[in-house]
Amino acid sequence: xxATLGQDDVERVATxxxxxxxxxxxxxxAKQLTDILRYVEQVQQVDTSDVLATSxxxxxxxxxxxxxxxxxxxxxxxxxxxxxxxxxxxxxxVPKVIG
Amino acid sequence: MTTHPSVRPAIAAALSRxxxxxxxxxxxxxxxSDLALARAEVLDAAGGTAGSLHGxxxxxxxxxxxxxxxxTAGSKILEHYRSPYSATVVDRLExxxxxxxxxxxxxxxxxxxxxxxxxxxxVHNPWDLTRTPGGxxxxxxxxxxxxxxxxxxxxxxxGSIRQPAALCGVVGVKPTYGRVSRYGxxxxxxxxxxxxxxxxxxxxxAQVLEVISGHDPRDSTSAQQPVPAFTASLNGDVRRLRIxxxxxxxxxxxxxxxxxxxxxxxxxxxxLGATVEDVELPHTDMGIAVYYLIATAEASANLARYxxxxxxxxxxxxxxxxxxxxxxxxxxxxxxxKRRIMLGTYVLSAGYYDAYYKKAQQVRTLIARDYTRAFExxxxxxxxxSPCAAFRLGERADDPLQMYLADVFTVGxxxxxxxxxxxxxxxxxDRLPIGLQFIARPWEEATMLRMADAYEAATPWKTxxxxxx
Numbered sequence: 001x002x003a004t005l006g007q008d009d010v011e012r013v014a015t016x017x018x019x020x021x022x023x024x025x026x027x028x029x030a031k032q033l034t035d036i037l038r039y040v041e042q043v044q045q046v047d048t049s050d051v052l053a054t055s056x057x058x059x060x061x062x063x064x065x066x067x068x069x070x071x072x073x074x075x076x077x078x079x080x081x082x083x084x085x086x087x088x089x090x091x092x093x094v095p096k097v098i099g
Numbered sequence: 100m101t102t103h104p105s106v107r108p109a110i111a112a113a114l115s116r117x118x119x120x121x122x123x124x125x126x127x128x129x130x131x132s133d134l135a136l137a138r139a140e141v142l143d144a145a146g147g148t149a150g151s152l153h154g155x156x157x158x159x160x161x162x163x164x165x166x167x168x169x170x171t172a173g174s175k176i177l178e179h180y181r182s183p184y185s186a187t188v189v190d191r192l193e194x195x196x197x198x199x200x201x202x203x204x205x206x207x208x209x210x211x212x213x214x215x216x217x218x219x220x221x222v223h224n225p226w227d228l229t230r231t232p233g234g235x236x237x238x239x240x241x242x243x244x245x246x247x248x249x250x251x252x253x254x255x256x257x258g259s260i261r262q263p264a265a266l267c268g269v270v271g272v273k274p275t276y277g278r279v280s281r282y283g284x285x286x287x288x289x290x291x292x293x294x295x296x297x298x299x300x301x302x303x304x305a306q307v308l309e310v311i312s313g314h315d316p317r318d319s320t321s322a323q324q325p326v327p328a329f330t331a332s333l334n335g336d337v338r339r340l341r342i343x344x345x346x347x348x349x350x351x352x353x354x355x356x357x358x359x360x361x362x363x364x365x366x367x368x369x370x371l372g373a374t375v376e377d378v379e380l381p382h383t384d385m386g387i388a389v390y391y392l393i394a395t396a397e398a399s400a401n402l403a404r405y406x407x408x409x410x411x412x413x414x415x416x417x418x419x420x421x422x423x424x425x426x427x428x429x430x431x432x433x434x435x436x437k438r439r440i441m442l443g444t445y446v447l448s449a450g451y452y453d454a455y456y457k458k459a460q461q462v463r464t465l466i467a468r469d470y471t472r473a474f475e476x477x478x479x480x481x482x483x484x485s486p487c488a489a490f491r492l493g494e495r496a497d498d499p500l501q502m503y504l505a506d507v508f509t510v511g512x513x514x515x516x517x518x519x520x521x522x523x524x525x526x527x528x529d530r531l532p533i534g535l536q537f538i539a540r541p542w543e544e545a546t547m548l549r550m551a552d553a554y555e556a557a558t559p560w561k562t563x564x565x566x567x568x
Contacts, residue, residue, distance in 0.1 A: 005445070009445075010441070013441050013444050013445045013448065014441065016444050016448060017399060017428075017440050017441060017444040018403070018406070018421075018424045018425050018428060019425060019428050019429060019432075019437060019440060019441070020425035020426050020428070020429035021429065021437075025437070029437070029438065029441055032438060032499055032500075033438065033441060033442055033445070035499075035500055036391065036438075036442060036499065036500055036503075037442075037445075039387075039388060039391075039500055039503075040388040040389075040391055040392050040455070040459075041388075042385065042388050043385055043388050043389060043392065043455075043458050043459050043462045044454060044458060046382070046385060046458075046461075046462050046465065048458060048461035048462060048464075048465070051461045051462075051464050051465060052461070052464055053457055053460035053461050053463075053464065054290075054460050054461075054463040054464045054467060055290060055460060056290060056320070057276045057290060057291075057463075057467065057513075057514065057515055057516025058275070058276055058277060058322075058516040058541055059277075059322075062319075063319035063320075065316065073183055073184065077183040078183070078409075080181070080183060081179075081180055081181065081183075081409070081410035081411075082408065082409055082410060083407055083408075083410075083411070083412065083413035084413065092408050092409060094408055094420055094423065095417055095418060095419055095420050095422070095423050096418075096419065096420070097419075097420045
């Protein structure tokens with residue numbers, strides 16, 4: 001894998017990450033991420049045929065519980081940290097989604 | 100730990116120490132004097148000293164939430180976030196009589212090894228104010244080293260408790276993955292994050308670990324494991340304990356002072372009756388690469404929640420929803436967080452997932468297997484905690500990869516889910532602390548704490564204090 005991140009790649013990744021970036025950041029990230037990728041690429045030299053991927057370091061049992069209602073945060077508290085909310089209606093407010 | 104017949108004066112004294120030290124150290128992000136004093140009065144009114152941490156002042160890393168406290172996780176995006184609930188560790192500490200006095204400064208979202216990545220400015224090391232306290236739990240380590248609080252909590256994703264503990268000359272414990280509930284920990288990398296204590300002594304750290312450990316139905320990754328009385332295991336008897344040393348990792352890249360202190364520490368362990376032998380951890384040199392692939396991938400998913408809707412800052416003057424997401428995240432996150440979100444997003448994206456993320460998860464399996472194999476012949480693995488003592492603030496801030504390499508001895512325990520402890524083991528020629536690390540089998544914190552405590556009792560390092568104290 002040729003690990004060179006061009007500015008187009010950076011732009012594409014930023015879009016996927018929902019992150020606005022300036023042209024200066026685009027340039028800087030292209031260089032820094034390329035350096036980091038070239039370093040981490042060493043994992044590709046390891047023979048991992050028949051090796052399972054670890055997603056949980058110690059065990060893989062699911063934690064089950066009965067699906068019973070429990071007390072939760074009151075709506076007013078859940079809304080208290082929102083940048084914009086309608087407390088009376090119990091809603092978060094966001095800019096228009098459809099024009 | 101001292102118990103206080105009257106809690107309020109003790110807490111007031113801690114608050115005043117913090118206030119005096121704050122201009123030089125910047126160890127605290129916010130101090131909750133009113134909440135802490137009110138809590139102290141409640142304890143005094145109730146009378147008695149029932150809880151094992153009765154009246155003990157505790158600093159909370161700024162990424163662990165407590166009801167009524169501001170928790171920024173070192174980020175501008177959470178500048179005004181006040182949690183409506185408390186982390187399980189906070190509930191447990193308070194139930195044991197402890198008093199949270201404030202939040203300690205850390206790298207943004209715990210991403211860093213120096214506190215240089217804190218949006219509010221770095222923490223200064225009490226041993227030398229021009230140097231880093233380590234990170235990301237640098238504020239917790241500096242606060243304990245400077246004697247502001249006897250104990251602070253940190254979080255450790257790739258070394259973020261143990262490395263600052265080493266650089267500040269205190270004890271830091273990263274428990275087994277699943278030992279301590281993460282409910283209320285602002286998530287960074289969920290297959291790696293673990294909360295643990297920093298304290299002046301192994302005994303105090305063990306006492307706090309005992310309180311915060313145990314299954315929590317609110318954290319599906321917390322384990323159904325019995326919690327031993329960790330303090331009861333600190334009996335000083337380490338005879339016939341077998342310590343493995345992965346010599347092949349301790350190369351010339353490790354500072355000479357650190358290597359010398361480490362070898363001397365092994366002699367002390369031998370003199371206490373432990374045996375020391377070489378072990379091989381053949382895949383550990385891949386640790387940093389695997390860690391930065393997995394941690395950034397998980398971080399990119401965890402940090403998707405900062406969208407300017409439910410909490411956190413929203414950019415001004417945005418006209419559409421998409422614009423709001425992108426600009427809120429641009430304005431709210433610092434450079435290192437953006438870099439990691441970008442890297443994590445890239446390695447999870449179509450066409451790269453197998454080559455980077457999945458491959459890293461497979462090599463992670465091999466790293467964990469190396470430890471399992473080593474633990475067939477030894478009880479503990481010893482390593483320096485950090486390849487160097489405290490470096491200067493800002494020194495590595497412009498070189499992210501160089502900063503990552505500082506985690507070389509600590510990421511292994513996170514990748515394999517193992518417990519690790521860092522205990523002071525010397526000072527450099529410049530009087531900067533050096534840390535010794537013991538790593539144990541899963542759930543065997545008691546063994547590693549017993550070794551750390553015995554080592555501590557046999558050496559003078561605990562009595563060394565920073566000049567600013």
